[in-house]
Amino acid sequence: MSENAEDKAVDIPAQTEDATTLTKGVAPGETLLKVTGLQKHFPIKKGLLQRQVGAVRAVDGIDFEVRSGETLGVVGESGCGKSTMGRLITRLLEPTAGKVEFEGKDITHLGVGGMRPLRRDVQMIFQDPYSSLNPRHTIGTIVGAPFKLQGVQPEGGIKKEVQRLLSVVGLNPEHYNRYPHEFSGGQRQRIGIARALALNPKLVVADEPVSALDVSIQAQVVNLLDDLQQELGLTYVIIAHDLSVVRHVSDRIAVMYLGKIVELADRDALYRAPMHPYTKALMSAVPIPDPRRKSAKSERILLQGDVPSPISPPSGCRFHTRCWKATEICRTTEPKLVELKPGQQVACHHPENFEDQAPQDTVLLTAAKEAAELVADEVLAESAQTSAAVAQEVAAEAPAEDDGEAPSEETSEETSQEISKDK
Numbered sequence: 001m002s003e004n005a006e007d008k009a010v011d012i013p014a015q016t017e018d019a020t021t022l023t024k025g026v027a028p029g030e031t032l033l034k035v036t037g038l039q040k041h042f043p044i045k046k047g048l049l050q051r052q053v054g055a056v057r058a059v060d061g062i063d064f065e066v067r068s069g070e071t072l073g074v075v076g077e078s079g080c081g082k083s084t085m086g087r088l089i090t091r092l093l094e095p096t097a098g099k100v101e102f103e104g105k106d107i108t109h110l111g112v113g114g115m116r117p118l119r120r121d122v123q124m125i126f127q128d129p130y131s132s133l134n135p136r137h138t139i140g141t142i143v144g145a146p147f148k149l150q151g152v153q154p155e156g157g158i159k160k161e162v163q164r165l166l167s168v169v170g171l172n173p174e175h176y177n178r179y180p181h182e183f184s185g186g187q188r189q190r191i192g193i194a195r196a197l198a199l200n201p202k203l204v205v206a207d208e209p210v211s212a213l214d215v216s217i218q219a220q221v222v223n224l225l226d227d228l229q230q231e232l233g234l235t236y237v238i239i240a241h242d243l244s245v246v247r248h249v250s251d252r253i254a255v256m257y258l259g260k261i262v263e264l265a266d267r268d269a270l271y272r273a274p275m276h277p278y279t280k281a282l283m284s285a286v287p288i289p290d291p292r293r294k295s296a297k298s299e300r301i302l303l304q305g306d307v308p309s310p311i312s313p314p315s316g317c318r319f320h321t322r323c324w325k326a327t328e329i330c331r332t333t334e335p336k337l338v339e340l341k342p343g344q345q346v347a348c349h350h351p352e353n354f355e356d357q358a359p360q361d362t363v364l365l366t367a368a369k370e371a372a373e374l375v376a377d378e379v380l381a382e383s384a385q386t387s388a389a390v391a392q393e394v395a396a397e398a399p400a401e402d403d404g405e406a407p408s409e410e411t412s413e414e415t416s417q418e419i420s421k422d423k
C-alpha cells in the first residue's frame with residue numbers, strides 16, 4: 001500500500017442522493033464561519049454536593065472568521081485552548097458564551113435535530129489516528145459510518161463509495177475489510193481523512209492532523225490535505241504545534257495564548273513581521289534553514305516559565321508575566337485585538353514592528369526585566385530600532401499641532417535604554 005500522496009489522482013466525491021445542505025453556500029473568499037466572543041469555561045466542582053468552585057477558562061472570548069476556500073492555521077502552546085476552540089466550532093462542545101455562525105446562520109445552540117444537516121458540512125479530523133478509529137471495526141465500516149448515520153445512500157452503494165474514498169486518500173480499496181491495527185500511523189490518518197470527506201463537507205477542522213506521525217510521513221499527509229483542498233475546494237482550520245507545518249499549509253494564522261487570540265494575520269505578514277511579542281517568541285523557536293543567517297541561533301527568545309493556569313489567568317494582558325516588554329498598562333488593561341496593519345490584527349500595547357500603542361508607559365515591570373534577560377541582545381536592539389524608526393515615521397506624518405500624543409523618538413529610546421540598563 002503506497003504512502004505516497006502525490007502520485008494519485010484526487011476525484012471529486014460523488015454527490016450523495018439526498019445531499020440537502022444547510023444553507024445555499026458562499027462564494028470563495030466570503031465568510032464561511034464567523035465566531036464572536038466565543039467562550040468555553042469548564043466548571044471545577046468539589047465536595048459531596050459538587051459545588052462549582054471555579055472554572056477552567058479554556059477559551060475566553062475569541063473573535064475570528066474563516067473564509068471559504070482558505071486554510072486558517074491555529075498555533076499556540078499546549079493548553080492554550082486550541083482543541084477546545086476546534087470542538088466549539090464543530091459544535092462537539094456547547095459554548096459557555098458567544099456566537100458561531102456558519103454560512104450566515106446562527107448555529108451556536110442548535111439541538112441534535114438542527115445540527116444534523118450541519119454534521120455533513122463540518123467535519124473534524126482528530127490528532128491521534130490510533131485512538132480515533134474503533135479497533136473492532138473494519139475500515140469499510142469506519143469510512144462508511146457517516147452514510148449510515150446520516151441515512152445517505154450514495155450512488156452505486158456505500159461499499160463502492162467507500163472504496164472510491166479510500167483510493168482518493170491513497171489507500172488500496174481492496175483493503176476495505178482490514179482492521180485499523182493492520183495499518184501504519186500515516187495510513188490510519190488517511191482513513192480518518194477519508195471518513196471526514198465521506199459526506200462532501202465544506203469545512204474541515206483538523207486538530208493536530210500530523211503531530212502523532214513520524215516526521216517522514218508528516219509531509220505526505222500534509223500534501224494530501226493540500227491536494228484535496230485544491231481539488232475539492234475545501235476550507236480548513238488546521239490546529240498545530242508545529243509552526244513549520246502551519247506555515248506550509250496556512251493562508252492566515254491565528255496565534256492563541258491562554259484562551260485568547262493574540263494575533264491573527266496573513267501568513268507571510270506574520271512570518272515577515274510578527275507584531276505580538278508572543279508570536280515573535282514562537283517564531284524565534286523555529287529553526288531557520290538558511291546558512292546566511294549565522295546569528296539565527298542567538299536570536300532565539302526563551303520564554304520564562306510555563307503558561308499560567310487558565311483557572312486564574314493573569315490580569316490585563318495575559319502574557320505580561322512572561323513578556324520582556326510588559327509595563328504597568330499591560331498588567332492592568334487588557335489589550336483589544338485590533339487591526340493595526342491591513343490584514344494583521346494584534347492585541348498588544350507595545351507591538352513589535354509597529355508604533356507603540358501606549359508610548360507614555362515606559363517603565364518595565366519586574367517580571368519583564370527578568371524576561372528580558374532571556375532575550376538575545378540582537379532581538380532587543382532590533383526591536384528598539386524598529387520602534388524608533390516607526391516613531392520617526394509617525395512624527396514625520398503627524399500634523400505640527402499634534403504635539404502630545406504621537407510617540408516620540410525620545411520615548412522609544414527611553415524604552416530601549418530601560419531594557420539595556422536593567423539587563
Ligand SMILES: Nc1ncnc2c1ncn2[C@@H]1O[C@H](COP(=O)(O)OP(=O)(O)OP(=O)(O)O)[C@@H](O)[C@H]1O
Pocket residue numbers: 042056057058076077078079080081082083084085241310
Ligand atoms: N473537558 C474538559 N474539562 C476540564 N478542562 C478541560 C477539558 N478539556 C480541556 N480542558 C482544559 O482546557 C484547557 C485547554 O485545553 P485544550 O485541550 O483546548 O488545549 P490545547 O491548546 O489543544 O492543548 P494541546 O496543544 O496540548 O492539545 C486546558 O487547561 C485543559 O486542561
Ligand code: SF4
Pocket residue numbers: 276277278317318319320321323324325326327330335347348349350351
Ligand atoms: S507588551 Fe504588554 S500587551 Fe504586549 S504582549 Fe507584552 S505584556 Fe502583553
Ligand SMILES: [Mg+2]
Pocket residue numbers: 082083084207
Ligand atoms: Mg489540543
